[in-house]
Structure formats: structure tokens, C-alpha cells
Amino acid sequence: MSLLEFDNLTEEDKLARFIAKIESGEKIEADDWMPDEYRMALIKLISMHGISEIMGALPEKEWVPKAPTLGRKLGIMAKVQDEMGHGQLLLRVTEDLMKPLGKTREDLMEDLLTGRLKFHNVFHMEAPTWGDAGLIGWLVDGAAIMTQTNMLNASYGPYARALQRICAEEVFHAQHGEAIIMALAEGTDEQREMVQDAVNRWWPSLLMFFGPATASTTGSSKQDITIKYKIRTKTNEQLRQDFFSKYVPRILSLGLTVPDPTMSYDKEKDEWTYAQPDWSEFKNIISNNGPKSASRLALRRTAHENNRWVREALSSGEYTG
Template sequence: MYNYVEDGDSKTTAYVEKDTNKYNAFMNRIEAGEKIEADDWMPEEYRQALIKLISMHGISEIMGALPEKEWVPKAPTLKRKLGIMAKVQDEMGHGQLLLRVTEDLMKPYGKNREDLIQDLLNGDLKFHNVFHMPTKTWADAGMVGWLVDGAAIISQTNMLDASYGPYQRALQRICAEEVFHAQHGEAIIMALAEGTPYQREILQESLNRWWPSLLMFFGPSTAATTGSSKQDVMIKYGIRKSTNEELRLAFLDKYLPRVFSLGLTVPDKSVRYDEDTGKWAYQQPDWQEFKQIIRNKGPRSKERLRLREIAYENNSWVRKALAPQPATH
């Protein structure tokens, strides 16, 4: 369990027994469907799992705005420009909200949001693999909105009843807005699918490039990991309900029929619906490549991190202006 001090001491034994009682009471609350709040007692494993999950989610919202931001000045019409600008604004707002939720969890360690940004720039805080990828054409802007945000909705709605109250409430708002983002992306995709041969060509080319990243989005299956995984910990504590593989199959169930209905194909000849299992068969992505990408070795990792670093440096005066000033006598 959580033995924080050395064994063999009578005080230690009493401490561990007391902590065990707290843990059991905590798990009873989880199993009863109660919500845990920021000031409640929680096991260190639970707190750490939440910090890693929510900080990665928050930073991914911020980093995820960057690929689409690149297309604000290049959007084909004023209407499209306004739509993608609004989406970028929403994503930054989601990041701000989630980093505040994370900050409350970090208070026992004396850390705040600025530490999270430093962790990002130092390479200690990861962000989603999809946001390390390039957006080469306008079709990519649609693909991010339609399929990347579609994958995010599947992942996030799986946690709409998360045991941690502040995160669960934040997700209620975020998921509602992500639905509009997915519709925004779908509108772009539909326009391209019904457009000229060139538009259909760049749409298919975009899907081909994004397909491996979309499968990686949900993370490795249990079979691809050794020992206990983060998903096991989060399921145990009621933070999420489904495994990575279950979420990936839910994504395929929802979107493969839509992809095929548009006359598009996926770059995996093994994809087929297995009537016996009631599941899609497909080729697993390269999980070694996935590990390299999230270690900031993806196609656009350095450029996007540098943009965040520049923004952090340029806005240092704002942080100084808002910082509490020492009292004068």
C-alpha cells in the first residue's frame, strides 16, 4: 500500500494502520459513486494519476491550438477563418481551465501552473501525439476537427462521471464545446468531399497521413504494455471506465462507416469488420514510434515547443505585473 516511513517502528505501524483506514474509507466513497474534492484526503497514487492525466490534457488543449492556429490566416473564406479562430480560442480556454484544476492538486507540493509550463518546456510534461504532427493542407484543418476532436470526445465522455469532482465538472463544459468543434471539422470535410477532384485528393492524402496518429491517440493496449499501466490505475479509482483498446474500437465503430460512406479509404488493407467478434480488425500502430513522438521527437515537436517558449518569454511582464507585491512599511 502506501508505506511512507521505515518498517519496524511501533509508530510506523500505527501510522500505516491509520493510513490504511483512510484508504479503505476513500475506496468506499469511490465505489459508492461519491465525488472527491480538492481538499479531501486522497491516496498519493490517486493524486499523482490525476496530476499526470489532467496536466497532460490541459497542455494538449493548448498545444493542440497551435496546428489550427497556423491555418487562421490561410483559411479559404472569411466564414472559415472566423470558425477556426473561435475554435482556437475555445481550446486555449479549455487548457486554462484544466491547468487550474491541476494547480489545486499540486498545492501540497508547493507547485503551480508556472511549474507546469516549465515542465512542458523541459520535456517532463508530455502532450498528445497528434499535436506533434504537421498540418500541410486545409484538409488537415478539417481532419483535426472531425477525427482528432472526434477521438477526444470518445476519450473524454468516458470520464464524464470521473470520481474527481473538479475534473468531472470541467469535462461537462469541455465535451459540450468539443461537439461543436467536431461539427466544424465535419463541415470542412464534407465540403472537400463534395468538391473538385483536387479537393478530394488532398482529403484522401490527409486521411492517409493522420490515420496512424489517430490510432495512437488512445494509447497502447494492455497487451502492448508490461505490468500495471496508467489505465489500470485510473479504472481502479473510477477516473475512467474503459481501456485504451475499448476506446479505440469505439472510435472505429463510429468513424469507419462515415469514412467509407464518403468514398474514402484508410491506409490499412487489413481493416475489416469481423462478424464473429462484432469488432473491427485492424493493424496496430507502431508503438515504438509513438514513444518517440511523445518524447518530443515528432515532426513538429521542436517548432511547437519553441512557439510556447517564445510566448512564455514575451509575456513574462504580465506575470510580473500580476504577482503579489511585497508589503511596504
């Protein structure tokens, strides 16, 4: 069908062709026609993912000068660099989606700094010990891998291709975190206590990581839209159950405890039971009211302003290096 013939189709016919295309496994590209609902769902999802990669580097950045050995320092520096690269890659993908709307990357940063663009709940939290630095790599990145591999075959081609690279690198990040945790768990009583304290501190945030099981909890239907358009395949609760199945046995195998006495595996239902987190607290945290929200946004704001001259020089065409 020619472009002119396609343009003459009704919106209903265009949508029907779009659905048929993604149902057949074809990828949607940046310059393809797409329904507004699909475009906006992608912008919201990928911009949040990209900004979360950038903001997620900040808790570990705090540990670069305090890492206990040179090897650990180099490892966490490399991880921070990777996360920033992931963020830049994803923001570039988002930019292409926003072009028809007349918006740019600068608009994304403005949305972040004014609170309109949210970032992941876990990156609003404190990381006061080296145990927290290890746990972020082990469990937070482990949870992220589950979320991201669920979208490796996303119907939107540019995002699916970006995730191929990101997931490959995230596997190394999780191994890096696991190595830190293993060393501490096999160390002194004080080091083991440090790991247990980190698990206790991060468990509520990890439960919230995948989002609420139903839209009624927060009034959001994002998971329904992303599944409808084959951006992902599993629900929030399915991902959370996968996380429990993989990591609860690993936590227990290290002689650690899960800070939820209600948690158990129901063989008949083939699912884990657990105490629901406080979803009102989740909404409060992602509204930039978490323990480290203000300081991390202030750091991002300072970096954005201090480096404005670089962006202006590049956009003006005067840079010739």
C-alpha cells in the first residue's frame, strides 16, 4: 500500500492494520504510524526507564570514593558509567518518539527537575553502608533484569534493540553486586549483620519495585496498555512472583532472613504469599518525597545547569573538536 493510500484510510482501519502488524510479530519503528495511546505509553515507559538509569547511578556513585579496595572502586565506577550510558541511550529512543509532538530531551530534563517525570522508587532511598551498595547490584539490578527481559521482544523495535545491550550489561552488574554480598556474607559477624540490615532496609522497596498488582491500587492502567500493545508480556504480580522464586531461596541460602514472617510458598496455588507493602507510601516516594529525593534531584539540577554551556556549544555548531 502506498503512503497516499494509507493516509486516506480511516483511523479505525489504521489501528486495525497496526494491531495486525504487532500481532504478527513485526516491529514498529520510529517513523511508522502508531496510535496516540501507544506513543504516549512508550514515552512514559521509556523516559521513566531512562531517567531511572541516570538517577539510579547516584546511590552507587556515593560509594565510588568509599569502596573498600581498589578493585571494588574500579568495579563500581564501571557500573556507574554503564548506567549513565543506558540512560542516554534510552533518552535518545524517547526523543524520536517525542519529535512529532515538538518535544526534546531538554523537555524531559525539565519534567524531571519540576517533578512531572517520575523515576523508580528504589532510587529515592538511602544507601548508608557498603552492604547497600552490594544489595543494589544483587537484588535491585536482579529485579530490573526481570522487568527488562520481559520486554526484549517488545513490539517497538528501537526499545527492544536498546534492551538487548542494556540487559547484557545488567547481568554483569548483578554479578558484581552478588560478589560483594557473598564476600560480606562469608565475612565477619559485623559484615553479615551489615548485609542483613541492608536486606531489611530494602525489602519494602523491592516489593514495590514491580508496581501494584492491580490498577485500582494507584489508579494507573499502564500495565494493561503495555500488555495490550505487546510491549511486555507479564503483569506486575507475575514479575514479583518470579523475583521471589529466584531470590528468596538465595537469600535464605546465605543464612539471611527475609523481613516478612508472613512470606511462604503456597504449593497448591503455585505462588508466594506475602505482606503487601504500603502502596500509599509508594505513591509518596515516587512523588519525590523519599529519603533522598530532594538531594539527588538537587545534584541532578546542579549538573544540568553547570553543563548547560556544553549543550549550547554543541547545538550552536561552534564546537569543532
